[in-house]
Amino acid sequence: MKVAVFSCKPYDKRTLSSHSDNTSLSMTYFESRLSMETISLVKGFDAVSCFVNDDVNADVIHLLKQQGVSTIALRCAGFNNVDLDAAKAEGIKIFHVPDYSPTSVAEHAVALIMTLNRKTHRAYHRVKEGNFALEGLLGFNLEGKTVGCIGTGRIGAAFCRIMKGFGCHVLCYDLYPSQTLIDQGCEYISLDELYQKSDIISLHCPLNASTHHLINTDSLEKMKDGVMIINTSRGALVHAQKAIDALYSGKIGYLGLDVYEQENKIFFEDMSSHIIQDSVFQLMLTFPNVVVTGHQGYFTDEALNHIAATTVDNLLHHQNEESYARQLA
Ligand code: NAI
Helix, strand or coil: CEEEECCCCHHHHHHHHHHHCCCCCEEEECCCCCCCCCHHHHCCCCEEEECCCCCECHHHHHHHHHCCCCEEEECCCCCCCECHHHHHHHCCEEECCCCCCHHHHHHHHHHHHHHHHHCHHHHHHHHHCCCCCCCCCCCCCCCCCEEEEECCCHHHHHHHHHHHHCCCEEEEECCCCCHHHHHCCCEECCHHHHHHHCCEEEECCCCCCCCCCCECHHHHHHCCCCEEEEECCCHHHECHHHHHHHHHHCCEEEEEECCCCCHHHCCCCCCCCCCCCCHHHHHHHCCCCEEECCCCCCCCHHHHHHHHHHHHHHHHHHHCCCCCCCECC
């Protein structure tokens, strides 16, 4: 089976090669994203593999079908960038990697909390310049604080367990409460109550019609003044301009983002010699109490290997025409 791998960085190529060598898969690696502009690259391939910011819309899917592509193997958990209905209509099979390392993303959410709280991003630069003054670096103890987790699936559950370990009171909201988390001492409450009671709110639900711009003027109004908001899920869960307004007013005291609504134009690339054409994003970076990372929550050795192994496994199962649990459409 010939596979065109899109959005492929050197680290992806290393792990995918090590897992697909000595199999019947023939992988060709492209740095570019799959979109209408790059669709001509798929000529002669049986399958494509994509990542979070490839634009797998209905038009792309239609052309994939015309080119003879029979499957799309996503190398990520989220699938909001794929038109599943169009894939189903065209008879293209979609696979994803549902649980490559919930711990990786959960630990990154905690890293953002710790950085924002103890201001290590600022301390690092101060100490390098010989400035050992502590004014402006005051943090707070996590023990005893109330942490709200929205979405308690694989990543949210891992996050809740870590925060319980810090001695936090963990409040949860999910459409499907987890008895395991309740048994571990977490408490499910309504979304409004979670907003009202939490010192820290971490987002771990998927992006869909009901969660789009979940963090907006209405929800922010219900939160404590100075709340910390962490988003490692999908950028469009947060209305960026409303978050900036709330940073100016002090409603948001700390903002940690690993994802951004318009990230597909900038993330995963070296933009250091370019002028980033996004004034909202540029403004966000100027706040001392905002930490942004470039969608690296998943980026651990363990997760990369799991992604590669599962992607290869998905393609081989498709080749053998077995129906499979990781098949989305
Ligand atoms: P999951 O499917 O295991 O859990 C998602 C949970 O959200 C489920 O329990 C579901 O019931 C809940 N949910 C759905 N709609 C909801 C709503 N309206 N309100 C509250 N809860 C709702 O997914 P998993 O693996 O935990 O991943 C969560 C998200 O994390 C993914 O959708 C993806 O967007 C993001 N992600 C980010 C990565 C990164 O590198 N930053 C890497 C992997 C995933």
